[in-house]
Amino acid sequence: MDKLTRRISRVIIAMMLIWVPLNWLGQNGTIRNESSLFCTRAQAAPAWLPWFGEEAAPLEFSEFYSGASALGLELSPKLEGLKGKKVRISGFMAPPLKPTLNFFVLTKVPMAICPFCSTDADWPDDIVLIKLSKAVTALPFDRPITVTGQLELGYQMDEETGFVSLVRIVADNIEEAN
Secondary structure, three states: OHHHHHHHHHHHHHHHHHHOOOOOEOOOOOEOOOOOOOOOOOOOOOOOHHHHOOOOEEOOHHHOEEEEEOOEEEEOHHHHHOOOOEEEEEEEEOOOOOOEEEEEEEEOOOOOOOOOOOOOOOOOOOEEEEEEEEEEEOOOOOOOEEEEEEEEEEEEEOOOOOOEEEEEEEEEEEEEOO
């Protein structure tokens, strides 16, 4: 009986492993061709990561600031509490300075013009700088994306571009939003 139980257990485990949905496979078992901005098979997080790793906290643009003072915008208690933790936020890529990116700006609404290219551009307060580990090519600016990564807070100026940011995410994963 013990031998039969072990065999049945092995068959059940094998069946479960065969039918586990893999997010990087297409319907016919082929690897999807996606933009270089989206994760590749080697970069894709395993489906079981949330069970053992840190679950990303959902974050909305409206949760960034609690108010403003003479010193500037005041970060919200929720944002302060998530500092250094893994977060997930959806938005739109702002038009970049160049086609290959080491970073980009995520905005709440799509923008039609480069915010750095026009002095009268309406640059929103609710933006977040997305830092990338390797250069990628830009996406269309009207497609929503979801970014997951570690939240950084505080004043920081990029030495190369002079861009100042208060809220940053070091991206682990970027994917099309649902």
